[in-house]
Amino acid sequence: MTKRGLRGDLTRWLVSLPPTVFLLVFFLAPTLIMVTASFQNPGEFGGLAPLFAEGQARLTLETYRFFFGDWIYAEIFLRSFLVAGATTLICLIFAYPLALTIAASPKRHRDLLVLLVILPFASNFLIRVYAWIILLGPAGLLYTPIAVIAGMVYVHLPFMILPLYTNLEKHDPTLLEAAQDLGAGAWTRFWRVTWPLSLPGIWSGTALVFIPVLGMFAIPELLGGTGDILIGNLIKEQFLESRDWPLGSTLSLLLTLAVLALAALSAWAASPRRQRS
Amino acid sequence: MKHRTPWLWGAALAVYAFLYLPLAVVVIFSFNDSQLNAQWVGFTTRWYAKLFADGEMLHAAANSLAIALTAASVATVLGTMAGIAMQRWPTGVLRALPGLVLTPVAMPEILLGVSLLLFFREVLDLTLGLVSILVAHITFSIGFVAIIVRARLAGMDESIFEAARDLGASPWQTFRCVTLPLIAPGILAGFLMSFTLSIDDFVITFFVAGVGVTTLPLQIYSMIKVAVSPEVNAVSTLLMALTLTLIFIASRLAPDALKVKP
Amino acid sequence: MKALLLAALLLAAPARGEDVLYLYNWNNYISDDTVQRFETSCKCRLKQDYYSDNEEMLAKLEAGAAGYDLIVPTGNAVESLIRRQALRPLDKTLLPHLPNIKREYLDPWYDPGNRYSVPYATTVTLLGFNVTRLAELGLPTDSWALIFEPEYLAKLKGRVTVLNSQRELMAAAMRYLGHSVHTRDPAQWDEAKRLILRAKPYWATFSNSTYIKDLAIGTIWVAHGYSSDMYRAQQDARQAKRPFAIGFTTPKEGAVLAVDNFVLHKSGRRPDLAHRFIDFMLDGANAADISNLIGAGNPNAAATPYIAPEIAGNPAIFPSPAQMQRLEMLRDLDPATRRSLSRMWTEIKVR
Structure with a gap:
């Protein structure tokens, strides 16, 4: 050598x-x-x-026997996935028009518009949740599943907006013009051109929203009602209330496996190779 | 794109409103002359006065600042190393490095908190406190710095480094005089990012915090849980003002750092 | 950069030579007034962290939070900490005011001879309610039926909170069903679970502390919680001039009595300051604060003359001898029971 x-x-x-x-x-x-x-x-x-x-x-x-002994724990996993799914979907519905608008605005305004998305998230996470306690209390919506979803969406929205915008901004406008020249209406242009091209952005946004929601415990705790318990709450409870570390570890391990599987899935879905085929 | 439709703008405006309205409510109630955040009673600044007389809150803020500065500094050094290693030597054993560096970033925070708690307690038998919080914050920040630094390096022409080597520069000289100045903005952005992550972190700190080292988020959490006091609104408002100022300064110093790079 | 770092570290570290006493306390369990007076008298600083459930405190200690000089556990948690050998024996020569404690609170079952613990305050886990609303609705306020019977709950849907504490909620259900809170009979546990599940759809949430503000704001009308917290809610509502009043009573079926004690944790570094603090709090005038300002019951005989009559006469704060007969203290559980209770608790939350 x-x-x-x-x-x-x-x-x-x-x-x-x-x-x-x-x-x-x-x-x-x-x-x-x-x-x-x-x-x-x-x-x-x-x-x-x-x-x-x-x-x-x-x-x-x-502990595994205990976990798989009945449906309770599996049900909480399932419920957490449903909440994460609902949050992701609502985030997508909120994020898409905004990301599209920013991507379609003049270049000199884009940085400012993106900054306006990020700014509220420079405030502390707990403060953003606290805001919803104040907001929903008088409306009688505090301690309901709606409050939990509202909090989840609010806290995770930029993680959907940013990857989506990054993707949409790269689209070649001539594609849409070509589609228009071929007589495609606004809806067709969106559905046949913009949407399929934005899928990688959607997938990375989905991973960035879905995965953290799965482990969240503070939002259900502060905003949720009697039935709003997610995996995160269950794990926290084993370590900081029931003093059952083996069960807490088992739950954490299963969550880790679920997250790794999801991350792999979304990476595969977002990979350019798959998009081309 | 010139196919803007008014309803799209309307929807976008509505989402902006959704982003800002809740925080506006927090700010407004920080000036409300009532113990309860329920209805507007009258204007006052007494919650701010109370805040500045609150020793526990100020102490928590100082803790947060010290932890964030220390954790961000260490994480920036380690993360920069990891970023360089990932970009320069993507072969051999080091092929596994990106997995090791990026997985903590992708994990839900609670998993990191719980596993570190287990590790501190069962393996190191460590007393929870400043050290455990610092270690935890560094662990989750390294990946973010590494990603930013690697992205910066990836955009560079390899031939610059070759030229330096051909001119007889040692690896250290190459790094000092060529690489470092080029990736400096990335390093700065990484530092700011880990600083923000650390000062904002609640979940992981919640698990590994010990006696006498309450951070600002933990203090806010215990206040929110016990009784709603407009003092929380006041501290929130001040924190927001502080971050706004920092972002403004950062945008003046390093306009590139704030841009979202496609 | 370096200078900034140094400055921050200096800020965070307590000034050198400063005496700091670390107290791990229930939230809302010592008034700022009392703290200030102690700090002036000892020329030291009292630093507090808070918990809202004994289980939470025990779990945090088990997780490796070491360095608290003083903790304020309830009897059953004292018992557990003693068995754990986590406590430092008291040096009674440093506690000249110890005889101030009423005889019935000395030599308790959880710490024979008071080797480790000094009783500080008592609370009853009871029902707090919006007096005005409940009068309008014509609901009784002296029974657990208020939070367990659908017949009453139908008028209170979404306006009730219960404690987010496995032990306390089960205990309330057991008393309502006429059982002891100590029962280990699986059939009775199952009965309690069914009672809770039947009532749960009407409850707004499980809450250990937020009910204080929810009662005061008026969004919650009935809360299962600690007497001292109810007192705070009552005061808050009064001060904010809410158009209603908050009241609290001990249900006639009986309830959980908590005797909370000062104990010294082994990991504490300042047993000297800890003893000084305990003795300071044993002084009659200081001990009276916990009743006058926090609304807790008082095991200190010397405090009696200082306690405001409306507080001393409130049976929800100072239970009558007849009521005492129906109050029970919780006992600690072994790991297997803990796990099956936690399993039941999870089921309660999911169903």
Whole structure:
């Protein structure tokens, strides 16, 4: 190996090792701990029972048996997916006209219009939820599923608007002109040209909204009523109320798997290769 | 595109209203002369006076600021390294690096919070506090910095670096004199991004916070949960004013950093 | 940049040499007045974090929150913390005012001989309500039936909150059904679950603290909660000149009595300050604050002369001996029971 090659190797490791080690220790290791925790027994006062006792590993499938023992927990997963789905859909309905308008406005105005979308989100997340407590209280809508969805949409809307706008802005206007020349009406032009071209933007927006909603606990807690419990609330409850860490870990692990599957799905759906075929 | 339709503009305006109306209500009630955010009674600034006399709130704000500055600095260094590594050496073992760097960004925050809590408690036996919060904030910020820095590097011509090498520059010199100045705006944007993420974070901090290190979002959360006091509105209004000012300054200093790059 | 960082760190760290006492307390459980007087007297700072449920506090401690000097757990949580060996024994030579505590509150079942705990305040988990509204609707206010019977709830749909606490809500249901809150009988648990599920569609939400403001604003008309919180709601509504009044009573079927105590956590670094604080709070005039300003019951005999008559005479704050017979204190649960209760709780929330 040449001297330069050696030095190049050294540089490469010097640069890549610190962040890699940091993330291996503080991201990957904790995730793996979560996996083992889901097979451990709960500790008497909380936390986990020791992994090794009397020279033997104490692992159990009890928590999984408990989870799959009845439909309650699966039902909460299902419900969370429904709420996430509804939120994503409403975000899309709200975001599309706005993104379209910004993309269609003169170039010099676009940055300002985008900035106006981002600005409200420079305020703290809790303040945005708090605003809805004040707004919905007198209307008698606080503590209802509507309040939860309103809060979810409000908090996640820009994550739909921005990727959508980024996509729409790139569209070639001549395509629409060509369609018009061929006699396509406004609706046909949208449905046959703009919409299919915007699908990658929609898919990335969907991932950016759907996934965080799945893990949300503060919004159902502050705005929701008696039945508004999502996976996030359930996980939080196991760690910070019921002191059942194995169950909390199992729930977290299943949520992680669901999220990874969704992310892979949306990446596949948004990939240019698929769009072409 | 010249096919603008009035209803499209109407819809867009309605969405803008949806974005701003709730926050306007928060601001208006911060000047309301009533303990309850229920109806308008009269104008007052007493909630602001109360806020500035509230030691716990000010202390929480100072905590948040210190944590955000420290976490953002460390995350910027590590994230820049990760961004460079991802762009320059996408081969060998390092092929797995993007996965490691980007997954924390994509995960729901609660998962990061819970797994770090488990790790601190069961493996490190760490007392929750400043350190645990810092580690958590750095962990979720690295990915954001890396994405921005990598995007900046990706737009560059590889031949500049080759030229520097051919002229006999060491890797360090190449980095100091060529790479760094070129990616500086990306690094700055990454720093600002992680600073904002850290100061705004509630969910992860909620799990890993310990004794005596309450951050501003945690303080706001406990206030919202207990009793609605216009003091919360006042602190919200001030925070919004602060962010607006920061954004204004940033747009003057680095106009590019705010643009959404397609 | 570096200078900025340094400045921020300096800001965040408490000034060097400053004495800080860390107190993990219930929200709304000590008045700002009292805190200020203590800080002046000890030349130190009192820093508080808050919880709204014992389970929440125990869970946070188990999760690794160490460094609280003082905690204010309810009896059952004291018992659990003692078994956990998480508490520091009291040094009674530092507590000259300890004899101020009424004899019936000394030597409790959860801490024989008061080795670890000093009673601070008592609350009853009861019903708070909008007096004006309920009079208009002609509803009784002295029974748990108000939050469990569809016959009454039909007029209150969406206007009722119950505690977001597995233990407290189950206990209320048990008392209404005529059972003890300690029952482990699965049939009785099931009966309570069915009672709760039948009433749930009428409730607005589960809430541990927001009911204070919801009652005061007038959006919620009946709340299941702690007597001291109801007192706060009553005061808030009065101060804001709301066109109605808030009242609270202990249901005739009986309820949960909470005796909350000061205990020293082992991880605390300032047992000296903690003892000073406890003794300060044992002084009659200071102890009276928890009743006068917060509206909690008082285990301190020396406080009695300082307590305002309308508070001392309120049976929802100071239960009569006859009422005491129907009040029960909660006990701690083992992990298996905790898990099955949590499972039931999840089912209650989902159905």
